[in-house]
Amino acid sequence: xIHPIPPGTRDVLPDEMRELRKLEESLLGVFEDFDYGExxxxxxxxxxxxxxxxxxxxxxxxxxxxxxxxxxxxxxxMTIPIARLVATRFGEVPPPWRLSxxxxxxxxxxxxxxxxxxxxxxxxELIGVDGPDCVAEVVEIMARSLDAVGLGxxxxxxxxxxLWAALxxxxxxxxxxxxxxxxxxxxxxxxxxxxxxxxxxEFEAGQVDALLKVxxxxxxxxxxxxxxxxxxxxxxxxxDLMEETCGAISARxxxxxxxxxxxxxxxxxYYTGSILEVYDPSVGEAIxxxxxxxxxxxxxxxxxxxxxxxxxxEPIHKAQLEQDRIRGRAxxx
Amino acid sequence: MLDSLNEPGGPLKLAVPRGAxxxxxxxxxxxxxxxxxxxxxxxxxxxxxxxxxxxxTMRPYDVPTYVEAGAADLGITGKDVLLEQDDRRIFExxxxxxxxxxxxxxxxxxxxxxxxxxxxxxxxxxxxxxPRIAERYFEGEGRQVEVVEVKGSIELAPLVGLADGIVDLxxxxxxxxxxxxxxxxxxxxxxxxxxxxxVAYRLRSEEVDSLTSRLRGAxx
Numbered sequence: 151x152i153h154p155i156p157p158g159t160r161d162v163l164p165d166e167m168r169e170l171r172k173l174e175e176s177l178l179g180v181f182e183d184f185d186y187g188e189x190x191x192x193x194x195x196x197x198x199x200x201x202x203x204x205x206x207x208x209x210x211x212x213x214x215x216x217x218x219x220x221x222x223x224x225x226x227x228m229t230i231p232i233a234r235l236v237a238t239r240f241g242e243v244p245p246p247w248r249l250s251x252x253x254x255x256x257x258x259x260x261x262x263x264x265x266x267x268x269x270x271x272x273x274x275e276l277i278g279v280d281g282p283d284c285v286a287e288v289v290e291i292m293a294r295s296l297d298a299v300g301l302g303x304x305x306x307x308x309x310x311x312x313l314w315a316a317l318x319x320x321x322x323x324x325x326x327x328x329x330x331x332x333x334x335x336x337x338x339x340x341x342x343x344x345x346x347x348x349x350x351x352e353f354e355a356g357q358v359d360a361l362l363k364v365x366x367x368x369x370x371x372x373x374x375x376x377x378x379x380x381x382x383x384x385x386x387x388x389x390d391l392m393e394e395t396c397g398a399i400s401a402r403x404x405x406x407x408x409x410x411x412x413x414x415x416x417x418x419x420y421y422t423g424s425i426l427e428v429y430d431p432s433v434g435e436a437i438x439x440x441x442x443x444x445x446x447x448x449x450x451x452x453x454x455x456x457x458x459x460x461x462x463x464e465p466i467h468k469a470q471l472e473q474d475r476i477r478g479r480a481x482x483x
Numbered sequence: 484m485l486d487s488l489n490e491p492g493g494p495l496k497l498a499v500p501r502g503a504x505x506x507x508x509x510x511x512x513x514x515x516x517x518x519x520x521x522x523x524x525x526x527x528x529x530x531x532x533x534x535x536x537x538x539x540t541m542r543p544y545d546v547p548t549y550v551e552a553g554a555a556d557l558g559i560t561g562k563d564v565l566l567e568q569d570d571r572r573i574f575e576x577x578x579x580x581x582x583x584x585x586x587x588x589x590x591x592x593x594x595x596x597x598x599x600x601x602x603x604x605x606x607x608x609x610x611x612x613x614p615r616i617a618e619r620y621f622e623g624e625g626r627q628v629e630v631v632e633v634k635g636s637i638e639l640a641p642l643v644g645l646a647d648g649i650v651d652l653x654x655x656x657x658x659x660x661x662x663x664x665x666x667x668x669x670x671x672x673x674x675x676x677x678x679x680x681x682v683a684y685r686l687r688s689e690e691v692d693s694l695t696s697r698l699r700g701a702x703x
Binding site: 263305337338339340341368369409430431433435436 | 492552553569570571572576577676681682
C-alpha cells in the first residue's frame with residue numbers, strides 16, 4: 151500500500167537518523183561549551199505572536215483555527231518564540247540570557263522547487279549583551295559550530311541591515327526610494343536596482359555608479375576603510391559599527407572566517423544592525439543565517455540588545471555528505 | 484571533464500541558453516575571450532570546455548533552476564524567463580542588451596480591442612506560456628481575465644477559439660501577422676541577463692566580478 155506524505159516533508163530512516171543525531175549533538179555540544187542553555191517551545195503559537203515578530207514570515211506561516219476559534223500558526227523559526235519566551239518568563243532573571251535550540255520550523259513554499267516545508271534549525275540567541283561583542287560572541291560560536299561539524303571551509307558573510315538605507319539617505323534619496331531600492335536589493339536584482347536609481351531622478355550619474363559599486367563590494371575587512379567617503383555621515387556611522395564588530399570578531403580569533411558584504415540584505419524583517427549568512431562551497435544555498443535583532447525584542451516589550459544565528463540542518467548535512475564524497479574520491483585516487 | 488563537474492572548485496560553470504538567444508550569446512562570449520568553438524561545433528554534448536569557464540547548455544527556461552541550486556554558478560537567460568520565475572533566489576547581475584523582445588497582448592485582427600471586450604463581457608480569456616507575467620499584468624491593471632496556460636504555438640489559441648487573446652514574447656511580430664493576429668498592448672520589453680548563484684557570487688567573487696565587468700564592456 152502507498153500512503154503519500156505532503157510534498158516538502160520527508161521521513162528519516164535509521165542510517166540518516168544516526169548521522170543527523172550526531173550532527174545535532176555536535177552542535178549542542180558547542181552551544182553547551184559556551185554556556186548556552188537549551189530550550190524547547192511549542193510547535194504551535196498564536197498567529198499574532200508570529201506576526202508580531204515579522205509580518206513577512208507570518209505570510210508564509212501555516213495558520214489554522216483551534217477548537218475554540220483561536221487563530222494559531224506553526225512557528226516559522228525559533229527566534230520569534232524565544233523572544234516571546236524571554237519577554238514573558240525572564241522578567242525577574244537578570245540578563246544576559248544565553249539560550250540554544252534544535253528544532254523544526256514550518257513555512258509554506260512553492261511546490262516543485264526542492265524546498266522543505268518542514269526544516270530543522272540549530273542555533274543560539276544571546277540577549278542582553280550590548281556593543282560589538284554581542285555579535286562577535288555569536289560569530290565565534292558559529293565558527294566553532296561549523297568546525298565541529300567538519301565544514302572548515304565555510305565562510306560567514308557579515309553585512310549590516312541599515313547600510314543601504316544610510317547610504318541612500320546620505321546621497322539625498324527620498325524615503326520612497328529607500329523603500330523601493332531596498333526591495334530590489336533584497337531580491338538581488340542589480341539590473342532593476344540600477345534602472346530604478348537612474349529613473350527616480352534623485353541622483354547624479356556618478357552617485358548611481360557609487361551606489362551600485364558599494365552593494366557589490368565583498369571581501370576582507372579592509373573593504374570598510376576603502377568605502378569611506380562614498381556616502382556621508384550616516385554611512386560612515388554604519389562603517390564605524392562594522393569596523394568595531396570586525397575588531398571584536400578578530401579579537402576572538404575567528405576573523406579569518408568572515409567575508410564583509412555590503413550588498414547583503416536578509417529577507418527576514420526583524421534585523422537591526424549586523425546580519426550574518428553562512429556559505430559552503432559544496433552547497434548552492436546559504437547554510438545558516440542570523441544577526442542582531444534589538445527591534446524584535448522591542449516588539450515584545452523587552453528593551454535589550456540581542457543577536458543570534460541558526461544553522462540549517464538539511465543543507466549542512468548535505469554539505470557533510472558532499473565533503474565525505476570528495477574525501478572518498480581523493481582516497482580512491 | 485565530466486567527472487569533476489559536480490565538485491566545488493575548477494572553472495566556473497556558465498549556463499548557456501539553447502534556442503533563439505544562443506548565437507548572440509556565443510558571439511558575446513567570444514568577445515570576452517571564452518572559447519565557444521565546442522558549442523558551435525555540431526555535437527550532441529551538453530557540456531563544453533570554454534577555457535576559463537565550463538559551458539553548460541540547456542533550455543532558457545531551465546537556467547534559473549540550475550543557477551538557484553548552484554549546479555551552474557552563472558547563467559544567461561531572457562528577462563521573460565526571470566519574470567516568470569520571480570520567486571527563484573538568484574542574483575540578476577547584468578543586462579547584456581541582446582535578444583531584445585517584447586511581451587505583448589495580441590488579439591485577432593479585426594476584433595474589437597481588448598477594452599471593448601472588457602466593457603461588454605467584463606472578462607477575457609488569455610492563452611499564454613507566461614501565466615504569472617500575464618496574471619500580474621492584468622491584476623495590476625485591475626482587469627479580470629482567465630489565464631489559460633499552453634505550451635506550444637500560442638497563436639493557435641485565438642484562431643480556434645480557445646482564448647480571446649494571447650500574451651506572448653515577440654521579436655519582429657511577424658508570426659503574429661502571419662497568423663492574422665494584431666498586437667494591442669505592450670507589457671514589458673525583455674533582454675538577456677547574466678544571473679548568478681548566491682553562494683558562487685560570494686565565494687568566487689573575484690572570478691564572478693571579472694567576468695561580469697568584461698561582459699559589461701563587451702555588451703555596452
